[in-house]
Amino acid sequence: MNSKLKESIENSRRITEAELTRYIPCLEAECPTLAAAEEYMLSSGGKRVRPFLTLEFCRALGGDEKKALAFACAIEMVHTYSLIHDDLPCMDDSDMRRGRPSCHKKFDEATAVLAGDGLLTDAFGVCASNTSVPAEGIAEAVCVLSAFAGSTGMVGGQVMDLAPAEPDADGYMKLCALKTGGLISAAALLGCIAAGADEKAKNAASCYAMNIGLAFQITDDLLDAEKGDEDEGKTTILSFMSKEAARDYAARLTDAAKQALVDIPDPEVLSEFADYLLSRVV
Amino acid sequence: MNSKLKESIENSRRITEAELTRYIPCLEAECPTLAAAEEYMLSSGGKRVRPFLTLEFCRALGGDEKKALAFACAIEMVHTYSLIHDDLPCMDDSDMRRGRPSCHKKFDEATAVLAGDGLLTDAFGVCASNTSVPAEGIAEAVCVLSAFAGSTGMVGGQVMDLAPAEPDADGYMKLCALKTGGLISAAALLGCIAAGADEKAKNAASCYAMNIGLAFQITDDLLDAEKGDEDEGKTTILSFMSKEAARDYAARLTDAAKQALVDIPDPEVLSEFADYLLSRVV
Numbered sequence: 001m002n003s004k005l006k007e008s009i010e011n012s013r014r015i016t017e018a019e020l021t022r023y024i025p026c027l028e029a030e031c032p033t034l035a036a037a038e039e040y041m042l043s044s045g046g047k048r049v050r051p052f053l054t055l056e057f058c059r060a061l062g063g064d065e066k067k068a069l070a071f072a073c074a075i076e077m078v079h080t081y082s083l084i085h086d087d088l089p090c091m092d093d094s095d096m097r098r099g100r101p102s103c104h105k106k107f108d109e110a111t112a113v114l115a116g117d118g119l120l121t122d123a124f125g126v127c128a129s130n131t132s133v134p135a136e137g138i139a140e141a142v143c144v145l146s147a148f149a150g151s152t153g154m155v156g157g158q159v160m161d162l163a164p165a166e167p168d169a170d171g172y173m174k175l176c177a178l179k180t181g182g183l184i185s186a187a188a189l190l191g192c193i194a195a196g197a198d199e200k201a202k203n204a205a206s207c208y209a210m211n212i213g214l215a216f217q218i219t220d221d222l223l224d225a226e227k228g229d230e231d232e233g234k235t236t237i238l239s240f241m242s243k244e245a246a247r248d249y250a251a252r253l254t255d256a257a258k259q260a261l262v263d264i265p266d267p268e269v270l271s272e273f274a275d276y277l278l279s280r281v282v
Numbered sequence: 283m284n285s286k287l288k289e290s291i292e293n294s295r296r297i298t299e300a301e302l303t304r305y306i307p308c309l310e311a312e313c314p315t316l317a318a319a320e321e322y323m324l325s326s327g328g329k330r331v332r333p334f335l336t337l338e339f340c341r342a343l344g345g346d347e348k349k350a351l352a353f354a355c356a357i358e359m360v361h362t363y364s365l366i367h368d369d370l371p372c373m374d375d376s377d378m379r380r381g382r383p384s385c386h387k388k389f390d391e392a393t394a395v396l397a398g399d400g401l402l403t404d405a406f407g408v409c410a411s412n413t414s415v416p417a418e419g420i421a422e423a424v425c426v427l428s429a430f431a432g433s434t435g436m437v438g439g440q441v442m443d444l445a446p447a448e449p450d451a452d453g454y455m456k457l458c459a460l461k462t463g464g465l466i467s468a469a470a471l472l473g474c475i476a477a478g479a480d481e482k483a484k485n486a487a488s489c490y491a492m493n494i495g496l497a498f499q500i501t502d503d504l505l506d507a508e509k510g511d512e513d514e515g516k517t518t519i520l521s522f523m524s525k526e527a528a529r530d531y532a533a534r535l536t537d538a539a540k541q542a543l544v545d546i547p548d549p550e551v552l553s554e555f556a557d558y559l560l561s562r563v564v
Contacts, residue, residue, distance in 0.1 A: 031438040033445065038433065085399060090391035109372035110444050113395065117367060118433035120399065124406045125428025128421045135417035139410045142424050146407025151320065151400035156313040159396050163315065 005272040008059075009052050012072070015065070016051040017043075019073050023126065027118075037107045037115035041080050044098045049216075050075045050187040056273070057191025057205055060266045068194035070130035071141055075187045077123035078149050082183070084116040086158065120149075130194070137193045144193070148186035153178055169240035173214060181213030204263035211257035212274050218250040222281045247281055254278045287554040290341075294334040294354070297347070299325075301355050305408065309400075319389045319397035323362050326380045331498075332357045332469040338555070339473025339487055342548045350476035352412035353423060357469045359405035360431050364465070366398040368440065402431075412476070419475045426475070430468035436461055451522035455496060463495030486545035493539035494556050500532040504563045529563055536560045 001009075020042050027035035051072035058068035087094040087102040088109065095105050104112035127145055128138050147153055157179030160167075167175065188209035192202045221236035222243060237246045257274045261267035283291075302324050309317035333354035340350035369376040369384040370391065377387050386394035409427055410420050429435055439460030442449075449457065470491035474484045503518035504525060519528045539556045543549035 027433050027438075030434045031441050034433055034438060034441045081399075085395055088392075088395065090395060110370075111441070113367055113370065113372060114437050114441050114444075116399075117363075117402065118437040120402060121428055121432035121435075121437060123428075125425050125432060128424035128428065135421045138421040138424070139417045142410035142420070143407050146403055146405075146410065150403035150407060151309050151316055152312045153403075155396050155400040155403060156309075156316055159313050159316045159393070162392050162396075 001276055002272045005269050005276060008056055008269045009048075009273075012052040012055045012065075013048045015055070015069060016048055016072050016076060019069050020076065023073065023077075023122070033107070033111060034115060034118055037103055037111050038080075038119055040106060041084055041097075041103050041115065041119075042077070044100060046079075046098060048076065050079050050183060052273075053184065053187040053209065054191040054194070056269055057188050057264075058195045060264050060270055061192060061195035061197045061201055062265060063191075063195030063197075064132075067130075067132040068191050070126055070132070071190035071194055072187075074123040074127035074141075074145065075183065075190060077119045077126065078145065078186075079183055081116040081119040081123070082149075082154060082158075084112050084119070088112060091158075091162065127190075133194055134196075137196070141190050141193050144189045145186050148182040148189075153182040153186075157182065167235065169237075172235055172237065172240065176214055176217040177210060180217045181210045184213040184216070185209040200263050204260045207260035208257045208264075208270065208274070211253045211260065212277055215250045215253040215257065215274070216277050218246050218253070219277060219281045222246055222250075226281075250278055250281065283558055284554045287551050287558060290338055290551045291330075291334050291555075294337045294347075295330045297337070297351060298330055298333040298354050298358060301351050302358065305355065305359075305404070315389070315393060316397060316400055319385055319393050320362075320401055322388060323366055323379075323385050323397065323401075324359070326382060328361075328380060330358065332361050332465060334555075335466065335469040335491065336473040336476070338551055339470050339546075340476045342546050342552055343474060343477035343479045343483055344547055345473075345477030345479075346414075349412075349414040350473050352408055352414070353472035353476055354469075356405040356409035356427060357465065357472060359401045359408065360427065360468075361465055363398040363401040363405070364431075364436060364440075366394050366401070370394060373440075373444065409472075415476055416478075419478070423472050423475050426471045427468050430464040430471075434460075435464040435468075439464065449517065451519075454517055454519065454522065458496055458499040459492060462499045463492045466495040466498070467491040482545050486542045489542035490539045490546075490552065490556070493535045493542065494559060497532045497535040497539065497556070498559050500528050500535070501559060501563045504528055504532075508563075532560055532563065 024035055024039045054068050054072040054075055055065045059065050084103045086092050087097055088104055094102050103115055127141055157175050160175045161179060185206055188205040189202055192205045218237045221238060225238055254274050258271050261271055306317055306321045336350050336354040336357055337347045341347050366385045368374050369379055370386055376384050378384060385397055409423055439457050442457045443461060467488055470487040471484055474487045500519045503520060507520055536556045540553050543553055
């Protein structure tokens with residue numbers, strides 16, 4: 001990984017995690033069980049890709065990353081809630097998450113449902129409390145986060161993922177666009193809003209994010225297949241094409257993402273990041 | 283019920299339900315199962331107490347009720363999500379809700395979790411899309427809704443309700459303040475924000491809402507006891523005091539609520555509403 005990219009990812013992770021730990025103590029006095037479950041999941045590591053994108057888009061557009069920090073935390077809280085609910089017995093029924101017991105295994109199912117509900121609800125408060133952004137930007141950020149995470153976004157994608165109907169490649173890509181691409185797009189757009197960017201930059205961010213989101217999903221499917229991690233009967237991109245064709249597809253999406261960056265003043269790190277995601281499989 | 287109060291409740295219900303039905307079609311094309319589950323629960327009736335409070339506080343402060351309509355819908359969506367998740371097998375495990383099968387019985391558990399997640403997420407978008415309110419008001423409304431519905435509000439109250447520790451009367455009232463009072467307070471405050479009210483009016487609204495919220499819970503406990511609807515082992519106000527003492531307590535809370543209305547320009551309907559809630563048990 002390019003050193004400037006590595007530094008940006010590490011820096012984004014550090015400041016996001018530091019800010020997220022400030023959120024927990026407010027809960028502890030009121031509701032220790034809930035605080036413990038939320039902290040367990042928020043502190044479980046992960047790549048913090050979404051906060052990185054929020055902070056890096058703000059920087060790439062000439063904004064101070066601090067302006068985007070509350071938005072980055074809100075995005076990570078929404079992502080964390082989605083992992084908790086996805087792991088529930090009635091959903092993917094996963095006992096493990098990032099090498100540790102999943103939330104409902106470590107605590108119990110009711111606590112897991114409520115920790116997810118709490119993180120999702122609180123995320124909007126964290127988003128709307130961003131005092132570095134004018135009120136118009138706050139209202140826009142809340143609308144973006146709601147639209148990409150909600151019923152016609154990530155939640156809708158999860159419903160499609162659970163539906164028994166066998167999709168075609170286009171249907172699978174649409175599902176991925178909603179389920180994975182949605183929150184990645186929201187992350188990029190929130191960075192633009194924090195930087196006070198114009199519509200042209202926001203369109204570029206949307207296009208970049210949707211393309212790397214899909215490339216990310218395809219490369220994940222390829223990596224799972226290489227590790228022999230395939231879940232039998234689970235739809236992946238390899239249900240519809242060969243590994244070689246999937247790699248080519250991911251490369252084309254990566255190119256499209258990088259081309260979209262022409263409207264971003266300082267796109268180097270974001271361009272490197274798109275290449276890095278692809279490099280995991282080529 | 284006083285005819286002016288009745289008219290206001292009916293009018294609030296009518297315009298809220300009409301506005302809520304506009305929300306569903308956007309979902310149907312994208313995700314019909316999710317749309318069906320959300321519509322099933324949104325259209326399941328109920329008293330629509332929270333939207334009434336949002337709209338009536340706006341009116342009582344001299345605002346046009348239309349300014350508060352998006353907020354009223356957002357509050358009802360959050361209330362509806364909370365009912366769906368409360369009914370889940372791992373929570374209260376209720377097969378029925380308002381005389382119909384609960385969401386996870388009508389559909390399935392995964393759809394119920396996701397319909398709740400979708401309504402909660404979408405509610406913040408509906409709230410933030412209120413174009414009748416200046417952006418500062420939107421940001422404030424999102425913070426209020428998040429705070430009263432989130433981990434230190436309604437979700438926290440639900441966690442306390444599921445915890446096995448036997449509370450005392452004060453602990454039970456604190457739980458009710460979070461679980462029932464929180465969203466009622468948010469409803470009243472959102473009406474104030476829509477009307478552009480000052481801090482004095484907001485304090486009055488908070489005080490009124492918290493007191494009627496607690497009185498509402500106590501009178502509900504009394505009504506359940508009269509109907510023989512008590513859930514064995516479930517904590518209610520009657521776990522701590524006699525029926526007579528509970529009635530007196532509810533009457534004192536109602537008085538406190540009405541006294542708070544001295545700072546509201548046109549408090550008649552709100553005052554009648556507090557009396558009406560109490561009248562159910564005296």
